[in-house]
Amino acid sequence: MREMIFERVDGAPFLFDAGQWVNLVLPLPEGDVRRAYSIASAPSSTPRFELAVTRVSGGPGSEYLHGLEVGAAVHAIGPHGLFTRAPLDPAPALFIATGTGITPLRSMLHAALQAGSEAPMWILFGARFEEDILYRQEFTELSRGSDRIRYDVTLSQGAASWSGRRGYVQEHVPGLLEELSARSPGAPPHLYICGLERMVSAVRQLARGTLGVDRKRVHVERYD
Ligand SMILES: Cc1cc2nc3c(=O)[nH]c(=O)nc-3n(C[C@H](O)[C@H](O)[C@H](O)COP(=O)(O)OP(=O)(O)OC[C@H]3O[C@@H](n4cnc5c(N)ncnc54)[C@H](O)[C@@H]3O)c2cc1C
Incomplete structure (x- = not known):
């Protein structure tokens, strides 16, 4: 990158x-x-x-x-583009990305922080290897000690030394969405999904199907 x-x-x-x-x-x-x-x-x-x-x-x-x-x-x-989020949108956001799909979500996160947003914003980033994790230090620092910014990474081919999440992002979406929803009763989270078609379609299908998320709360951007 x-x-x-x-x-x-x-x-x-x-x-x-x-x-x-x-x-x-x-x-x-x-x-x-x-x-x-x-x-x-x-x-x-x-x-x-x-x-x-x-x-x-x-x-x-x-x-x-x-x-x-x-x-x-x-x-x-x-x-x-219409894949946007108002900086002061009070709804909790679950940002889901693989690869450089993280870039528009980074823009949304910083725009919200600059505007003084109080909304919970959770990031779920997927990559194959640890060296492919983009903006790792930045997101780690932003989430450290924060009660509303959370940063999770999952590796599909992590080395034996990787102690974090494993597998594709879609395997972690149900658990994170449930936790985020429970944290903010009455304010259902919005999902912002960005990356290559295969991941975006899989997560969108999961969200709108099994997880029953209203289509108005599922926002997607595809790179291919
Ligand atoms: C709305 C939108 C936003 C985009 N934003 C970014 C961005 O921020 N950063 C970025 O790197 N690309 C982004 N892309 C993809 C970018 O436009 C190009 O498609 C990409 O750089 C490949 O172009 P190319 O000419 O090198 O290869 P091409 O020969 O045009 O594409 C070859 C193949 O590369 C794959 N590919 C495309 N993008 C990526 C990617 N990011 N990672 C891995 N494989 C990919 C696709 O499967 C594609 O079929 C975006 C695409 C769209 C539609």
């Missing part, structure tokens, strides 16, 4: 809602291609925003971005 900071060349503030994405127009040898990237930072009144790009082997867009030099200019179009 490569974390990248961009800044509008005209110096104007870059305005967006937490959870939105931008289209980057990448000048590849075979012609321009557009690729979408969720904004990883919280909205601010500055020209800056952050992205996090997974290197997909043989993927022209992500490989181009991984090779981009510091100081380069890229044409971006946006912001776009």
Whole structure:
């Protein structure tokens, strides 16, 4: 994963809602291609925003971005997208992500914290190996000692030394949702799910099916 900071060349503030994405127009040898990237930072009144790009082997867009030099200019179009959360939404949130699917959820979390939100916000992040855990230190610090921010990681191929959760995120959603719901009676949690299609569909199906979560409380963004 490569974390990248961009800044509008005209110096104007870059305005967006937490959870939105931008289209980057990448000048590849075979012609321009557009690729979408969720904004990883919280909205601010500055020209800056952050992205996090997974290197997909043989993927022209992500490989181009991984090779981009510091100081380069890229044409971006946006912001776009309806996968958003109002910073002061009082409903508890269960953020579920794999890989760089964590980026829009990070933006939502920081936007809420900056706005002084009191809502419980729990993060469930899934990866294969321990070295694939994104923003680990940041989320660990944010959740340490907090009674409303909780951070859980599950590894599908964790080493023997891994003492945390194991398996896919969907195996941990029922337990976490039940706990979060019990903690906030009268304020049913919203689920924000982001990542690749396979995980997003599985969790959405689980939430709306077996777990009986109202569709209005299940928000999804797919990367493929
Ligand atoms: C709304 C939206 C937001 C997105 N936000 C991000 C983001 O914040 N960070 C990011 O890295 N990508 C993000 N993507 C995916 C991104 O747009 C590209 O698809 C990705 O960079 C691969 O492009 P490529 O040209 O390298 O490979 P392609 O040849 O276009 O894609 C090859 C395959 O790579 C897989 N793939 C796509 N994205 C990922 C990923 N993130 N991790 C692992 N495998 C992937 C898919 O299965 C795809 O079929 C987002 C996509 C959408 C639709």
